[in-house]
Amino acid sequence: MNPNPLTDSDLDRLEELLEAEVFGEEAMRLDEIQAMLCAVVSGPEPVSPGVWLPEALGKGMEGTNDPVVGEAIELLMRLNNDIAAALLADETVAPVLYPVDETCEEYDYAAWADSYVFGAGLAGDWYEMAGKHADDLSELLEPLFMLNGMLKEDVEQSGERWFSPAEEARLVADIQDNLPVIVQTLYNFWRNKRAGAAAPIRRDEPKTGRNDPCPCGSGRKYKQCCGHPDKLN
Numbered sequence: 001m002n003p004n005p006l007t008d009s010d011l012d013r014l015e016e017l018l019e020a021e022v023f024g025e026e027a028m029r030l031d032e033i034q035a036m037l038c039a040v041v042s043g044p045e046p047v048s049p050g051v052w053l054p055e056a057l058g059k060g061m062e063g064t065n066d067p068v069v070g071e072a073i074e075l076l077m078r079l080n081n082d083i084a085a086a087l088l089a090d091e092t093v094a095p096v097l098y099p100v101d102e103t104c105e106e107y108d109y110a111a112w113a114d115s116y117v118f119g120a121g122l123a124g125d126w127y128e129m130a131g132k133h134a135d136d137l138s139e140l141l142e143p144l145f146m147l148n149g150m151l152k153e154d155v156e157q158s159g160e161r162w163f164s165p166a167e168e169a170r171l172v173a174d175i176q177d178n179l180p181v182i183v184q185t186l187y188n189f190w191r192n193k194r195a196g197a198a199a200p201i202r203r204d205e206p207k208t209g210r211n212d213p214c215p216c217g218s219g220r221k222y223k224q225c226c227g228h229p230d231k232l233n
Contacts, residue, residue, distance in 0.1 A: 026057070
């Protein structure tokens with residue numbers, strides 16, 4: 001296998017291959033694959049290519065000697081290695097993003113966040129594996145749940161007050177700007193835990209529970225005020 005990092009032309013070729021007829025429109029988009037791999041290489045347990053490759057390419061990769069499949073697999077393995085090397089070196093990863101529509105005014109951060117969350121599940125239950133640091137992990141994942149809309153859905157279903165449209169837009173924009181740092185921080189969380197760090201997130205004061213009243217006196221729950229994802233960075 002080619003050990004060299006992917007070039008822009010390699011990524012263009014991978015995009016082209018993912019749309020090949022052999023995959024029957026089941027292959028994930030490049031942005032989705034990148035997000036999934038960011039989670040795969042970050043998590044608490046190794047996830048073998050035998051698990052994530054079929055998710056990336058669909059059933060079209062099985063039972064065929066089509067050279068298109070082989071080329072796609074080689075490029076995906078190199079992409080996986082590139083992402084792992086970048087995160088290990090604390091270089092962060094710039095997300096691949098596609099426009100939501102033809103106007104190209106908005107980019108599909110929701111799809112990226114969804115795919116990261118999906119990739120996290122390939123290693124098992126991250127919260128269970130985080131053990132006593134599950135609350136810390138939950139805080140680190142909240143920006144992704146903000147991007148894909150799950151956080152808003154959960155809050156509204158529970159009857160709690162959500163942010164105003166302007167406030168929500170500001171928070172989402174801040175998370176979008178900081179997405180590479182958020183992904184790097186999640187990688188570092190698991191790296192520290194694998195190394196036996198006592199506390200991946202250190203605090204000088206006792207931790208406020210996510211559902212406790214916010215100590216700032218706003219009257220809102222901590223997770224919807226000073227403990228909100230925009231405070232993580």
